[in-house]
Each structure stands twice: as C-alpha cells, then as structure tokens.
Amino acid sequence: MDVPDLKKKFDSSFKKITHLSELESxxxxxxxxKGILKSLILNLKTLSLEEKQKKGSEINSLKVxxxxxxxxxxxDFETLEIEKKLGSPEDSSLPAVPLSLGRFHPITSILEEVIDLFRELGFHVARGPEIESDENNFGALNIPKDHPARDMHDTFYIKDDPEKxxxxxxxxxVQIRLMREEKPPFRMIAPGKVFRHEAIDSTHSSVFHQIEGLVVGENISFSDLKGTLEMANQKLFGASVRSRFRPSYFPFVEPGAEVDISCTLCKGPAPACPVCKGSGWIELLGAGMVHPNVFKAVHYDPKLWTGFAFGMGIERIAMIRYGIEDMRLFYENHLDFLSQF
Ligand SMILES: [Zn+2]
Incomplete structure (x- = not known):
C-alpha cells in the first residue's frame, strides 16, 4: 500500500476512536x-536510492x-477524565450566577430615615452609653425612688455593681448627659438600643430601639412640639396622615402627651380594620414639655429656658410602615422575611 492510501486508512480509523483503549491499539x-510503518521502512531496502529517499521522506512525515x-x-481523553471526576466542565461563556447584594435591616433603614428627617430640621445626633447610672436613667429625669420602672422586674441592673x-x-x-455638657439653645436626637426586663411576645422585646428628641431654647412652646411632630409624622407615613395629641403622664415632662396618627390602612374609622382595631387611630409615641425638675437637675434655670422632648420606638414605626404584627420577626433574621424590604 502506498503512503497516501495508508494515510486515508489511518484517518478513517482515527475518526472512529471513542475510547483510550482504541487509541492505544x-x-x-x-x-x-511490528507496526505498519516499521514494515514499510524495512521494505525500503529493496528500492533504488532515489525512490528510497522519496518514499522514506513520505513515511517520515506520515509518522510525525x-x-x-x-x-x-x-x-483530550485525559482532560475528559479529569472533568468527569470534578463534575460538569466549566463554561466561561455562560452568564454568571447573580450575586445577591446585601441591604440594610429594616430597623436600620427606619432609624437612618428618622435621623435624616430630623437632621433636615436642624437637629444634631447625640449618643450615650448603654450602661447607665441610676441618676441619669431615673433620678435626673424626675422618676422618683418608688416608681415601678425602678423595680428589678422592669430593669436590668448590673450584678453586684456598687454604683447600681x-x-x-x-x-x-442622653438628654441629661447632653444638657450637663451644653448650653441651650439646641436641637438634638439620640438614637440607640434600650433594654427592658420584658417577657418577649409579638409587641414586646427585652432589647429594642428608640429615638429621643430634645429641643431647648427661649420661648419653646407646645405648639413647636406639635408642629415638629406633625411634620415628622407626615414625612414618615405620608402627607395625608393626621396627628392627635392625648394628655398623658411621663415623669420627665409636664404637660405630657401620647401622640397617635390616623390609621395608615383604613384612613379613618373602619370597624373591621386589623391595624387600628376600628378606632381610626394608631398610638405612635410619647412627648411633652421638659419638666422644670429635669432642668433643675442639670442646673438650667426653668424660668429662662423651656423645651420639649419626645421618644419614639423604631420597631413601632417599622411595624406600622410595613404592616407587621409580630416584632419578633425583626430579630429572627430569616432572609425570606428580611429580603422583602
Ligand atoms: Zn385602621
């Protein structure tokens, strides 16, 4: 058989190879x-020198x-074998698996939103420690020694601490800390975690978030308080939301008020509304004019200075905003829940 025919024969067999063992044979x-090419070379001996050179060179290039x-x-077979062991081969031309970007926790988002809102109104942010003295947490805020909030059942005390x-x-x-350091007038908000010795249920947690507001100056009046909170409520819950102030008692303000907003779901009394329970109003926060005893505790002259304060629960705002009935959802950190926001 001449070399070109042999090449055709090889190519035809080569195409049919499906396994390494076939390649080896x-x-x-x-x-x-004792292969075909070896026998061809042995046969060259019988040829003339010229033919020997020509055919020898043909055999050699076929061999290569x-x-x-x-x-x-x-x-190719070896690569395939490795890929089989590793699983499916990678195809770099396929579109990438989308990366899921992180996002803020709904409590953090609401907290930042409230901070931004009050910053626009000229409030600055103050912070204080989470471990406090009895004086700053109660005494200076006009909370008397026999007030139930000071009971072990409501408050976590640091064990065996001589300063209690x-x-x-x-x-x-944070109001007390700030007023001891700064002279009025000022507007401040204090966001942060607070702690209560509570049984945990759908509306109570032993750790939650508050934002405190305090404005002190000359001739600050209850109408300043109303105007500020009405505007804040509209920014947080929509321009059509109305605010209602009901007289209430907090030791550190006089007069004090509970502030409600009109129901964001039924927008008016609807007997079957699950959010406002048919009243048309939702309790939101506590506020009032700073009690003269609080000013005295920080050596401000209550005849010279007046002010208002308010405190709102961040979880409460988030629950109303997103229609969530169980605040424990915020702390369980299930991604199914958190990725909705
Ligand atoms: Zn309602």
Missing part, C-alpha cells in the same frame, strides 16, 4: 515495533502526523 498497529494526532487525542448601674431603659438619659 491504533497506536500499536501503526507505530509499534500520526504521532501528533494520537498525542492530541490522548490529551443598669442597662438604660430608654434613650432619655
């Missing part, structure tokens, strides 16, 4: 010690070609 058939093809095919320090039960002690 083809290799032996053509390149082996066969070696290259077999070597490439062997590499406690985990702050509200953000109001």
């Amino acid at each position: 083809l290799e032996k058939e053509y390149l082996g010690g 070609e066969i070696e290259e093809k077999l070597s490439q095919k062997r590499t 320090k406690l985990l702050r039960t509200h953000t109001s002690p």
Whole structure:
C-alpha cells in the first residue's frame, strides 16, 4: 500500500476512536515495533536510492502526523477524565450566577430615615452609653425612688455593681448627659438600643430601639412640639396622615402627651380594620414639655429656658410602615422575611 492510501486508512480509523483503549491499539498497529510503518521502512531496502529517499521522506512525515494526532487525542481523553471526576466542565461563556447584594435591616433603614428627617430640621445626633447610672436613667429625669420602672422586674441592673448601674431603659438619659455638657439653645436626637426586663411576645422585646428628641431654647412652646411632630409624622407615613395629641403622664415632662396618627390602612374609622382595631387611630409615641425638675437637675434655670422632648420606638414605626404584627420577626433574621424590604 502506498503512503497516501495508508494515510486515508489511518484517518478513517482515527475518526472512529471513542475510547483510550482504541487509541492505544491504533497506536500499536501503526507505530509499534511490528507496526505498519516499521514494515514499510524495512521494505525500503529493496528500492533504488532515489525512490528510497522519496518514499522514506513520505513515511517520515506520515509518522510525525500520526504521532501528533494520537498525542492530541490522548490529551483530550485525559482532560475528559479529569472533568468527569470534578463534575460538569466549566463554561466561561455562560452568564454568571447573580450575586445577591446585601441591604440594610429594616430597623436600620427606619432609624437612618428618622435621623435624616430630623437632621433636615436642624437637629444634631447625640449618643450615650448603654450602661447607665441610676441618676441619669431615673433620678435626673424626675422618676422618683418608688416608681415601678425602678423595680428589678422592669430593669436590668448590673450584678453586684456598687454604683447600681443598669442597662438604660430608654434613650432619655442622653438628654441629661447632653444638657450637663451644653448650653441651650439646641436641637438634638439620640438614637440607640434600650433594654427592658420584658417577657418577649409579638409587641414586646427585652432589647429594642428608640429615638429621643430634645429641643431647648427661649420661648419653646407646645405648639413647636406639635408642629415638629406633625411634620415628622407626615414625612414618615405620608402627607395625608393626621396627628392627635392625648394628655398623658411621663415623669420627665409636664404637660405630657401620647401622640397617635390616623390609621395608615383604613384612613379613618373602619370597624373591621386589623391595624387600628376600628378606632381610626394608631398610638405612635410619647412627648411633652421638659419638666422644670429635669432642668433643675442639670442646673438650667426653668424660668429662662423651656423645651420639649419626645421618644419614639423604631420597631413601632417599622411595624406600622410595613404592616407587621409580630416584632419578633425583626430579630429572627430569616432572609425570606428580611429580603422583602
Ligand atoms: Zn385602621
């Protein structure tokens, strides 16, 4: 058989190879010690010098070609074997799996939103420690010694602490810290965590978030308080929301008020509304004019200075905003819940 025909024969067999063992037997058939090419070379002896050179060179280039093809095919088989072991082969042309970007926790988002809102009104942010003295948390805020809030059942005290320090039960002690350091007039908000010895249920948690507001100056009046909170409520819950002030008692303000907003779901009394329970109003926060005894505790002259204060629960705002009935959802950190916001 001449060399071009042999090349055709090899190519046809080569195309049919599906396994490494077939490749190895083809290799032996053509390149082996007793293979086809070897016998062709042995046959050259019978030819003339000129023919010997011509056919010898043809055989040689066929040999090189066969070696290259077999070597490439062997590499292909080996790669396939590795990929089988590793699982499916990677295809870099496929679109990437989308990365899920993190986002703020709904409590953090609401907290930031409230801070931004009051910053626009000229309030600055003050912060205080979460472990507080009895004086800052209660005494200076006109909360008497026999007030139930000071009971062990309501407050976490630091164990065996000679100073009887406690985990702050509200953000109001930041008012005291600030007033001891600064002279009026000023407008400040104090966001942060607070702690109560509560049984945990759908509306109570032993740790939650508050934002405290305090404005002190000359001739600050209850109408300033109303105007500020009405505007804040509209920014937080929509321009059509109305605010209602009901007289209430907090030791550190006089007069004090509970502030409600008109129901964001039924927008008016609707007997079957699950949010306002048919009243048309939702309790939102506590506020009032700073009690003269609080000013006296920080050595401000109550005849010279007046002011208002308010405190709102961040979880409460988030629950109303998003229609959530169980605040425990905020702390369980299920991504199914959190990724909705
Ligand atoms: Zn309602």
